[in-house]
Amino acid sequence: MxxxxxxxxxxxxxxxxxxxxxxxxxxxxxxxxxxxxxxxFIMDLLL
Amino acid sequence: MxxxxxxxxxxxxxxxxxxxxxxxxxxxxxxxxxxxxxxxFIMDLLL
Amino acid sequence: MTDAVTMTNERNQLFRDLFSGxxxxxxxxxxxxxxxxxxxYAGLDLAECQWDLTKLEPVYDKFCQDFFTDxxxxxxxxxxxxxxxxxxxxxxxxxxxxxxHPEVVGLLAEEYDEFIASPYDCIVEKVLPRLxxxxxxxxxxxxxxxxxxxxxxxxxxxxxxxxxxxxxxxxGYAGMIGALTEAPFDFMADFLRSFKGISGDVRRYxxxxxxxxxxxxxxxxxxxxxxxxxMLGYTFIPLHMAPYLRDKDFATLYWPTFKKxxxxxxxxxxxxxxxxxxxxxxxLDYLYELPENTIMRFEYGDAxxxxxxxxxxxxxxxxxxxxxxxxxxxxxxxxxxxELLDILAPGGKYWFQADKSVINFEAxxxxxxxxxxxxxxxxxxxxx
Amino acid sequence: MTDAVTMTNERNQLFRDLFSGxxxxxxxxxxxxxxxxxxxYAGLDLAECQWDLTKLEPVYDKFCQDFFTDxxxxxxxxxxxxxxxxxxxxxxxxxxxxxxHPEVVGLLAEEYDEFIASPYDCIVEKVLPRLxxxxxxxxxxxxxxxxxxxxxxxxxxxxxxxxxxxxxxxxGYAGMIGALTEAPFDFMADFLRSFKGISGDVRRYxxxxxxxxxxxxxxxxxxxxxxxxxMLGYTFIPLHMAPYLRDKDFATLYWPTFKKxxxxxxxxxxxxxxxxxxxxxxxLDYLYELPENTIMRFEYGDAxxxxxxxxxxxxxxxxxxxxxxxxxxxxxxxxxxxELLDILAPGGKYWFQADKSVINFEAxxxxxxxxxxxxxxxxxxxxx
Numbered sequence: 001m002x003x004x005x006x007x008x009x010x011x012x013x014x015x016x017x018x019x020x021x022x023x024x025x026x027x028x029x030x031x032x033x034x035x036x037x038x039x040x041f042i043m044d045l046l047l
Numbered sequence: 048m049x050x051x052x053x054x055x056x057x058x059x060x061x062x063x064x065x066x067x068x069x070x071x072x073x074x075x076x077x078x079x080x081x082x083x084x085x086x087x088f089i090m091d092l093l094l
Numbered sequence: 095m096t097d098a099v100t101m102t103n104e105r106n107q108l109f110r111d112l113f114s115g116x117x118x119x120x121x122x123x124x125x126x127x128x129x130x131x132x133x134x135y136a137g138l139d140l141a142e143c144q145w146d147l148t149k150l151e152p153v154y155d156k157f158c159q160d161f162f163t164d165x166x167x168x169x170x171x172x173x174x175x176x177x178x179x180x181x182x183x184x185x186x187x188x189x190x191x192x193x194x195h196p197e198v199v200g201l202l203a204e205e206y207d208e209f210i211a212s213p214y215d216c217i218v219e220k221v222l223p224r225l226x227x228x229x230x231x232x233x234x235x236x237x238x239x240x241x242x243x244x245x246x247x248x249x250x251x252x253x254x255x256x257x258x259x260x261x262x263x264x265x266g267y268a269g270m271i272g273a274l275t276e277a278p279f280d281f282m283a284d285f286l287r288s289f290k291g292i293s294g295d296v297r298r299y300x301x302x303x304x305x306x307x308x309x310x311x312x313x314x315x316x317x318x319x320x321x322x323x324x325m326l327g328y329t330f331i332p333l334h335m336a337p338y339l340r341d342k343d344f345a346t347l348y349w350p351t352f353k354k355x356x357x358x359x360x361x362x363x364x365x366x367x368x369x370x371x372x373x374x375x376x377x378l379d380y381l382y383e384l385p386e387n388t389i390m391r392f393e394y395g396d397a398x399x400x401x402x403x404x405x406x407x408x409x410x411x412x413x414x415x416x417x418x419x420x421x422x423x424x425x426x427x428x429x430x431x432x433e434l435l436d437i438l439a440p441g442g443k444y445w446f447q448a449d450k451s452v453i454n455f456e457a458x459x460x461x462x463x464x465x466x467x468x469x470x471x472x473x474x475x476x477x478x
Numbered sequence: 479m480t481d482a483v484t485m486t487n488e489r490n491q492l493f494r495d496l497f498s499g500x501x502x503x504x505x506x507x508x509x510x511x512x513x514x515x516x517x518x519y520a521g522l523d524l525a526e527c528q529w530d531l532t533k534l535e536p537v538y539d540k541f542c543q544d545f546f547t548d549x550x551x552x553x554x555x556x557x558x559x560x561x562x563x564x565x566x567x568x569x570x571x572x573x574x575x576x577x578x579h580p581e582v583v584g585l586l587a588e589e590y591d592e593f594i595a596s597p598y599d600c601i602v603e604k605v606l607p608r609l610x611x612x613x614x615x616x617x618x619x620x621x622x623x624x625x626x627x628x629x630x631x632x633x634x635x636x637x638x639x640x641x642x643x644x645x646x647x648x649x650g651y652a653g654m655i656g657a658l659t660e661a662p663f664d665f666m667a668d669f670l671r672s673f674k675g676i677s678g679d680v681r682r683y684x685x686x687x688x689x690x691x692x693x694x695x696x697x698x699x700x701x702x703x704x705x706x707x708x709m710l711g712y713t714f715i716p717l718h719m720a721p722y723l724r725d726k727d728f729a730t731l732y733w734p735t736f737k738k739x740x741x742x743x744x745x746x747x748x749x750x751x752x753x754x755x756x757x758x759x760x761x762l763d764y765l766y767e768l769p770e771n772t773i774m775r776f777e778y779g780d781a782x783x784x785x786x787x788x789x790x791x792x793x794x795x796x797x798x799x800x801x802x803x804x805x806x807x808x809x810x811x812x813x814x815x816x817e818l819l820d821i822l823a824p825g826g827k828y829w830f831q832a833d834k835s836v837i838n839f840e841a842x843x844x845x846x847x848x849x850x851x852x853x854x855x856x857x858x859x860x861x862x
Contacts, residue, residue, distance in 0.1 A: 069141055
């Protein structure tokens with residue numbers, strides 16, 4: 001899915017170099033969780 | 048607190064006449080809860 | 095192990111068997127009535143209970159106590175709070191407290207190209223501000239409305255989830271989880287172009303309709319994907335527009351992306367339950383092409399023909415006419431259940447559900463009594 | 479009743495007595511160490527545990543097991559996820575995993591008039607987009623960032639709340655709740671004008687500073703208000719800037735709105751706990767004017783003088799120097815606790831807390847052992 005309103009973790013990380021020295025294995029699932037929650041929330045509005 | 052970004056229930060209800068035939072005693076606390084939660088969230092960002 | 099845990103395990107096994115094509119111990123049964131029915135049945139105010147969810151636990155307890163079902167009878171529910179916070183126009187609460195879906199146009203015909211280029215961007219930038227008044231205005235207000243609404247929905251779903259967990263623990267229901275998505279064509283019709291709009295588009299610019307369905311397919315796949323696919327989860331896809339299309343439009347515009355959607359879900363190990371709304375009898379050969387063990391809950395049509403054509407490959411459900419619960423005697427209602435059991439149960443691959451949801455309850459009407467009798471009958475007579 | 483419930487009841491009574499000006503059965507004790515300390519003490523990675531909160535339950539369990547305290551040692555915590563989702567510049571995680579507050583300017587000097595006219599509007603429209611990069615951009619992105627962040631924080635707080643409830647149930651802590659707010663002048667300094675900025679403003683346009691403090695007072699009152707005021711709740715107000723002001727600037731710019739804030743809280747039946755940071759000895763006569771039983775936790779200063787001047791009217795706390803836990807022997811640490819008990823406990827109105835929070839833990843250092851000894855000592859020797 002190619003959208004400026006939805007980033008995969010890899011896309012997000014590329015835009016956030018400040019996270020490079022951080023525990024990305026703990027951060028990735030959390031960032032992705034809310035990205036996906038937002039997507040589901042919005043799509044549910046149209047279903 | 049006079050702000051276009053924070054409405055009391057009375058102000059909200061005045062802007063939402065569609066709620067007049069609805070159970071406002073159940074709606075008011077819920078609308079107010081999220082208005083207050085938003086306020087607290089934003090202010091916590093500056094504390 | 096408590097009795098309820100034992101029952102949950104048994105019921106989980108019924109559905110594991112059903113979904114994997116084995117004949118289960120007995121026909122699994124789902125109560126067709128919804129939360130709306132349950133609230134009225136408890137004698138409470140429909141609108142009030144949907145706003146004040148703390149009233150719902152005794153509502154569900156009575157509902158679960160009085161009507162047999164193998165699955166939690168909560169269903170997928172539209173909760174009013176977040177719609178209100180967004181200024182929703184496509185989903186609104188009627189004065190009697192039902193959540194209704196008026197005809198809306200979220201996407202203009204001249205926006206097709208933009209939509210096709212990037213459907214999610216277009217949804218965020220054009221469709222949502224058009225359909226939800228609070229998402230159209232000063233950026234700060236829009237942001238706060240979205241944030242409040244998302245938080246409210248999250249809280250509401252969490253609260254309903256705790257009620258569900260309590261009822262599952264008390265009544266031993268199967269531990270089902272579901273994700274909701276739509277056929278790309280239906281998605282384009284329902285909130286974006288409207289019934290009337292898409293009907294015109296099919297004639298005027300079928301290529302754009304086809305391209306839009308292609309473009310939105312990845313979103314529909316993503317939306318229908320369960321976080322952890324399991325034998326007890328399924329993707330629920332209600333089907334709307336096909337019966338209103340000409341055969342050739344169905345073949346070129348509806349079917350290709352819908353088929354890809356179901357095939358993709360199946361290839362990811364996700365069960366799929368189609369709610370085959372209206373009459374699809376002229377499309378049975380298409381449905382046959384869908385992956386093995388696709389669950390198909392039918393509204394109208396010929397149950398015998400469906401069993402014959404699809405019943406060996408797919409899991410059949412539905413057909414039980416809920417209008418009969420309103421108009422028939424208890425014996426007539428049971429006879430109908432027997433008739434469907436006789437047609438659909440042989441050989442397995444059958445799940446007892448009704449043709450649609452029961453949302454209305456009249457205190458003086460026969461629905462509750464008839465429905466209870468039918469659910470008990472199928473429970474007791476569905477053993478293989 | 480379980481032992482833990484009995485302990486909770488006893489501890490609740492300690493604080494009910496303390497907050498209402500009665501002498502409790504013994505001096506209540508709060509562990510000065512924080513979640514940061516607890517994570518390091520458990521040998522886990524600080525940054526990782528703040529992102530993955532599921533790691534925290536055993537962390538807290540060990541923390542609660544090893545250090546005596548009457549109140550849950552969670553404290554108010556800055557969780558990184560929502561700051562990250564907002565692109566926060568005023569609160570960032572350091573490479574060692576501590577949440578830090580770099581100097582920022584959220585409000586420009588030329589925006590004072592706009593702020594004074596409507597502080598909350600100005601915060602939403604000017605301050606937030608300046609301080610949080612994800613709140614500055616296309617409206618759709620801003621809205622989604624705010625929504626995700628608010629949802630993430632809500633989920634995180636709910637999760638920490640379940641850990642807290644478990645620890646309270648297991649260790650029988652007092653059932654305290656708190657709300658956080660600031661003195662209007664501190665609020666203007668901390669995230670809006672910065673230390674340097676406000677210091678210049680005090681000289682250049684004191685009238686605007688005073689007007690801004692007046693304007694923001696209602697927000698500070700609202701922010702500090704607990705949903706349900708109770709004898710076990712308090713509004714926590716950390717005080718920052720006063721020691722850096724000249725007496726006359728304190729009198730005209732800091733004190734009036736701060737005093738109104740505390741008086742308003744008290745008049746609403748809310749307990750107030752001030753964290754009197756740095757050295758306020760030259761302001762003791764001002765502090766004396768605050769409502770009876772205002773809780774004042776001091777960082778530096780003369781404990782004897784404070785007890786003498788304020789100790790009959792107000793509740794005194796703090797003063798215990800956490801640096802001693804690092805540099806002293808166990809006996810020296812205990813002696814210091816004894817010294818403060820001897821000064822501050824007589825006549826009641828004393829709560830044992832340290833002069834600041836312990837956030838760092840060195841595995842080879844003496845802090846954990848000294849802190850444990852001090853907390854035990856006060857627990858055992860604080861009986862009235």
